Amino acid sequence: AQSVTQLDSQVPVFEEAPVELRCNYSSSVSVYLFWYVQYPNQGLQLLLKYLSGSTLVKGINGFEAEFNKSQTSFHLRKPSVHISDTAEYFCAVYTNAGKSTFGDGTTLTVKP
Amino acid sequence: SAVISQKPSRDICQRGTSLTIQCQVDSQVTMMFWYRQQPGQSLTLIATANQGSEATYESGFVIDKFPISRPNLTFSTLTVSNMSPEDSSIYLCSGDRGNEQFFGPGTRLTVL
Numbered sequence: 001a002q003s004v005t006q007l008d009s010q011v012p013v014f015e016e017a018p019v020e021l022r023c024n025y026s027s028s029v030s031v032y033l034f035w036y037v038q039y040p041n042q043g044l045q046l047l048l049k050y051l052s053g054s055t056l057v058k059g060i061n062g063f064e065a066e067f068n069k070s071q072t073s074f075h076l077r078k079p080s081v082h083i084s085d086t087a088e089y090f091c092a093v094y095t096n097a098g099k100s101t102f103g104d105g106t107t108l109t110v111k112p
Numbered sequence: 113s114a115v116i117s118q119k120p121s122r123d124i125c126q127r128g129t130s131l132t133i134q135c136q137v138d139s140q141v142t143m144m145f146w147y148r149q150q151p152g153q154s155l156t157l158i159a160t161a162n163q164g165s166e167a168t169y170e171s172g173f174v175i176d177k178f179p180i181s182r183p184n185l186t187f188s189t190l191t192v193s194n195m196s197p198e199d200s201s202i203y204l205c206s207g208d209r210g211n212e213q214f215f216g217p218g219t220r221l222t223v224l
Contacts, residue, residue: 036215044215049212051211051212090154090155099145100155103154104153105154
């Protein structure tokens, strides 16, 4: 079985400041790691994914994440956020069984 | 990637009635899944839709309440039966292809 813990339920930040959304996972098998974003009243959009190779993964909208196997973490970062980044962010692990397990989500609120 | 569409996109229903949600993928996927996202919460897997056989349900979900069909590799339906206000949620369909899941835009259901 696998689990995902998003360490911060809410992250308020001022515009143009850097942000990090933290995600830890546990699994007894190899996993793939994903970050999704959900804007208000919209569906899930894939931000980025780690499948293999380089542990630093770059995604859309200037986001990046680093896979750390020893710490079982996959934290999401952006050096300078915009008002439009205000949304719910979900970390997820995916196994060869085809299922995704999601964290509880982090609400990012960017203030002017 | 795969493009997934769902119908209806939203609906308002009376308690005691049933609603069938359709999910169409634009190309073949290995597996299809149904998730529920209750207001302000993360995604919870309801079941895996198996082609030509009964769906595999997660703990807490039963076939009588959420009957699922998957007649072919690109189409599935989820029925929410005998609805109550507690069933008000977003229902998302997803498809798996190898090492990634793709999500539909969701069906926003409100039960009065």
